[in-house]
Amino acid sequence: xxxxxxxxxxxxxLALWLIITATFVxxxxxxxxxxxxxxxxxxxxxxxxNARYRLNDPYWKQYLDYLLNMARLDLGPSFKYDRSVNEIxxxxxxVSAQLGAVAVSIALGAGVILGVxxxxxxxxxQDYTAMSLAALGFSVPSFILSGLLMYIFAYKLMxxxxxxxxxxxxxxxxxxxxxxxxxxxxxxxxRSSMLEVLQQDYIKTARxxxxxxxxxxxxxxxxxxxMPVATYLGPLVAAVFTGSFVVETVFAIPGLGRxxxxxxxxxxxxxxxxxxxxxxxxxxxxxxIVDLVYMFLDPRIKLADDRGD
Amino acid sequence: MQPLLKIEDLNVxxxxxxxxxxxVRGINLEIGPGEALALVGESGCGKSAAxxxxxxxxxxxxxxxxxxxxxxxxxxxxxxxEKELQRVRGRDIGFIFQDPMTSLNPTMKxxxxxxxxxxxxxxxxxxxxxxRALEIFGLVGISNPGRRLDQYPHQLSGxxxxxxMAAIALACGPRLLIADEPTTAVDVTIQAQIMELLRDxxxxxxxxxxxxxxxxxxxxxxxxxxxxMYAGKIxxxxxxxxxMNSPAHPYTRGLxxxxxxxxxxxxxxxxxxxxxxxxxINPPPGCPFRPRCPxxxxxxxxxEPGETILGQxxxxxxxxxxxxxxxxxxERL
Ligand SMILES: Nc1ncnc2c1ncn2[C@@H]1O[C@H](COP(=O)(O)OP(=O)(O)OP(=O)(O)O)[C@@H](O)[C@H]1O
Ligand SMILES: [Mg+2]
Numbered sequence: 001x002x003x004x005x006x007x008x009x010x011x012x013x014l015a016l017w018l019i020i021t022a023t024f025v026x027x028x029x030x031x032x033x034x035x036x037x038x039x040x041x042x043x044x045x046x047x048x049x050n051a052r053y054r055l056n057d058p059y060w061k062q063y064l065d066y067l068l069n070m071a072r073l074d075l076g077p078s079f080k081y082d083r084s085v086n087e088i089x090x091x092x093x094x095v096s097a098q099l100g101a102v103a104v105s106i107a108l109g110a111g112v113i114l115g116v117x118x119x120x121x122x123x124x125x126q127d128y129t130a131m132s133l134a135a136l137g138f139s140v141p142s143f144i145l146s147g148l149l150m151y152i153f154a155y156k157l158m159x160x161x162x163x164x165x166x167x168x169x170x171x172x173x174x175x176x177x178x179x180x181x182x183x184x185x186x187x188x189x190x191r192s193s194m195l196e197v198l199q200q201d202y203i204k205t206a207r208x209x210x211x212x213x214x215x216x217x218x219x220x221x222x223x224x225x226x227m228p229v230a231t232y233l234g235p236l237v238a239a240v241f242t243g244s245f246v247v248e249t250v251f252a253i254p255g256l257g258r259x260x261x262x263x264x265x266x267x268x269x270x271x272x273x274x275x276x277x278x279x280x281x282x283x284x285x286x287x288x289i290v291d292l293v294y295m296f297l298d299p300r301i302k303l304a305d306d307r308g309d
Numbered sequence: 310m311q312p313l314l315k316i317e318d319l320n321v322x323x324x325x326x327x328x329x330x331x332x333v334r335g336i337n338l339e340i341g342p343g344e345a346l347a348l349v350g351e352s353g354c355g356k357s358a359a360x361x362x363x364x365x366x367x368x369x370x371x372x373x374x375x376x377x378x379x380x381x382x383x384x385x386x387x388x389x390x391e392k393e394l395q396r397v398r399g400r401d402i403g404f405i406f407q408d409p410m411t412s413l414n415p416t417m418k419x420x421x422x423x424x425x426x427x428x429x430x431x432x433x434x435x436x437x438x439x440x441r442a443l444e445i446f447g448l449v450g451i452s453n454p455g456r457r458l459d460q461y462p463h464q465l466s467g468x469x470x471x472x473x474m475a476a477i478a479l480a481c482g483p484r485l486l487i488a489d490e491p492t493t494a495v496d497v498t499i500q501a502q503i504m505e506l507l508r509d510x511x512x513x514x515x516x517x518x519x520x521x522x523x524x525x526x527x528x529x530x531x532x533x534x535x536x537x538m539y540a541g542k543i544x545x546x547x548x549x550x551x552x553m554n555s556p557a558h559p560y561t562r563g564l565x566x567x568x569x570x571x572x573x574x575x576x577x578x579x580x581x582x583x584x585x586x587x588x589x590i591n592p593p594p595g596c597p598f599r600p601r602c603p604x605x606x607x608x609x610x611x612x613e614p615g616e617t618i619l620g621q622x623x624x625x626x627x628x629x630x631x632x633x634x635x636x637x638x639x640e641r642l
Pocket of ligand 1: 323324325330332350351352353354355356357358359371407523588589
């Protein structure tokens with residue numbers, strides 16, 4: 001186990017280094033710089049700014065400095081905001097992550113239920129209903145869904161606050177809006193994997209034992225059918241927990257999502273890099289956790305080779 | 310004596326994209342209490358379809374029992390509701406499937422897979438069930454049963470898994486065991502051991518067994534009676550001696566001629582008679598074996614032969630056995 005974890009850490013670090021390097025190169029090859037919007041600033045001011053943020057250093061030096069700071073977990077100051085990248089992330093991420101946790105829970109619960117129902121009643125009304133809902137979840141853009149939710153629950157029914165961040169009431173609508181797409185995806189994934197499992201030989205064995213359909217579903221089909229969903233959960237959690245530009249903007253939520261877009265628009269080099277690194281680390285961490293969950297789900301997968309005889 | 314299992318004019322078809330496939334076309338079988346019967350035939354002749362129809366295990370669609378029925382201890386299984394059938398499955402009738410590699414749930418410990426069937430059919434004390442599973446593991450020849458109970462299928466060899474399958478099938482002390490090619494997927498030495506085990510259990514427990522196999526060599530010494538199946542029909546029945554010593558159907562003769570000797574590689578056993586069995590979607594008229602039959606006659610292409618009774622429990626479906634066959638000999642194709 002320890003060896004496995006160590007190996008994973010080494011490969012993750014390597015991947016991270018590649019990501020940093022690639023982002024660095026791409027970022028600097030895009031025309032414009034962080035201060036190019038302040039076009040009418042006097043040359044002296046530009047000179048000062050560039051010096052303060054060390055933009056006059058050769059690229060290789062900027063790159064090395066960045067790597068060194070990274071090693072100290074210092075992502076540097078933002079070019080645009082009066083805060084460090086570390087601060088921006090530590091303020092925005094908890095909000096986005098809370099919202100994301102609710103959204104992923106909804107998606108997982110609803111997606112699995114819809115998918116199982118669809119597979120269990122294949123080609124019957126339950127299947128058609130579930131898959132129509134999934135198609136809807138796929139095709140309605142989140143800003144439309146957000147607007148619709150706002151109109152119904154905040155404006156018409158007045159059950160929920162229309163925007164901002166506070167108690168759980170503030171999380172309901174944005175979480176629903178965020179969960180639509182993953183719910184649809186999980187429902188489809190679950191349906192197809194369930195259908196596949198249901199025609200396995202061991203399901204027939206279970207039937208030959210005299211088990212009831214419910215017992216077969218719960219004891220034999222569900223766990224095995226969940227495996228593909230578990231795989232999808234890594235990237236899903238990474239994407240949803242780091243926030244959504246659209247949903248956070250519509251609901252005025254002080255999360256991390258909007259920075260991903262704004263930092264690029266601003267050519268805010270350190271923020272772009274910082275967010276990319278943060279996202280990559282988080283994604284790799286989630287995938288690592290998924291692998292551990294997988295091991296729990298599937299006894300055939302073992303870290304060390306402790307095969308029985 | 311009333312037979313324990315009686316299959317009456319059973320017809321099973323699959324609705325496929327290419328058309329309706331007639332997998333089982335009116336078979337009749339009887340198995341008495343404590344009796345072992347072997348159902349023999351090539352791959353694809355409908356053995357599994359027939360066996361699984363006994364407990365209505367085939368997925369429907371595409372499978373459908375279109376005619377006939379199955380009676381177990383006088384009760385009509387075919388007419389039973391799904392709920393009633395669930396009480397029979399695993400308790401009165403145990404089932405061993407063809408492929409032990411895929412027939413066990415890969416993510417459940419094998420012990421639990423055995424305990425589960427006992428729990429389902431009455432005993433709710435899983436401590437007792439576990440002890441009983443331990444006993445059964447010993448009975449089916451699983452070494453070190455205490456440890457095996459907590460292993461997963463992938464940690465067991467093919468032979469061991471088939472023994473686990475047997476343990477599941479036997480867990481509730483069924484009156485009938487249906488073993489669908491229990492030895493096809495394991496190698497030859499294991500094959501002998503498993504046959505030995507089945508024979509032993511059948512004798513000791515007085516259990517009825519329906520053994521399904523494509524290998525006639527397994528039949529001798531195991532089953533008292535044999536039914537040979539071809540293209541969804543039973544084309545010859547009799548005692549093992551009758552069928553093995555004086556086969557009446559050319560197909561049976563072909564099967565017998567190909568009984569593996571040691572020097573024959575296993576894969577050559579699968580096609581004993583030259584040619585392939587027909588796919589029974591809109592089959593042409595006549596005897597389905599005719600294209601492969603070395604003794605086919607003019608009539609064989611025209612009309613499918615009916616049953617000719619040769620003696621008590623000795624039936625063959627072949628024009629050669631027809632009383633008038635001698636006269637039609639010159640018409641050979
Ligand atoms: N689910 C299915 N859908 C369509 N056709 C099927 C299905 N299952 C079996 N068949 C067809 O029914 C026929 C009989 O199949 P069956 O499985 O009973 O053969 P078998 O005698 O058991 O052969 P094997 O030795 O390969 O197990 C075959 O032609 C097969 O292709
Ligand atoms: Mg079969």
